[in-house]
Amino acid sequence: MARILAIDYGKARTGLAVTDPLQLIANGLTTVETPCLEAFIVEYLKKEEVERIVIGHPVQNSGEDSENMRRITPFVNRLRKILPDIPVEYVDERFTSVLAHRAMIDGGLKKKARQNKALVDEISATIILQSYMESKRFGNR
Numbered sequence: 001m002a003r004i005l006a007i008d009y010g011k012a013r014t015g016l017a018v019t020d021p022l023q024l025i026a027n028g029l030t031t032v033e034t035p036c037l038e039a040f041i042v043e044y045l046k047k048e049e050v051e052r053i054v055i056g057h058p059v060q061n062s063g064e065d066s067e068n069m070r071r072i073t074p075f076v077n078r079l080r081k082i083l084p085d086i087p088v089e090y091v092d093e094r095f096t097s098v099l100a101h102r103a104m105i106d107g108g109l110k111k112k113a114r115q116n117k118a119l120v121d122e123i124s125a126t127i128i129l130q131s132y133m134e135s136k137r138f139g140n141r
Contacts, residue, residue, distance in 0.1 A: 006129035015121030056093030
């Protein structure tokens with residue numbers, strides 16, 4: 001089996017998470033400056049086998065796409081062009097930042113550490129990935 005890579009795309013920074021090769025566990029990978037994201041992914045794929053990429057789909061409470069989709073859509077289109085053999089799927093990312101902050105509090109991180117936006121982005125990507133994995137696991141029953 002190959003890994004699944006998750007992306008929490010942001011205007012300035014992007015959080016990344018990845019599964020283990022057996023796709024059992026979601027782990028934070030890193031946070032990358034968004035302008036360097038494509039190059040980072042291409043380099044990562046040279047070292048690791050990835051079968052699928054999931055990217056957070058920012059949706060407002062009303063169900064409408066959030067403003068960030070106007071940046072995400074062109075990125076996904078470029079990704080699909082440069083990586084035609086790897087499927088890219090959207091995953092609803094509503095409340096992932098809230099859940100990331102909650103996880104940081106529950107994990108005992110001090111207030112200063114919880115203000116680390118890069119860490120929040122990485123945890124958010126992990127939550128997106130975990131959500132995707134659970135939906136596939138429970139959807140197949």
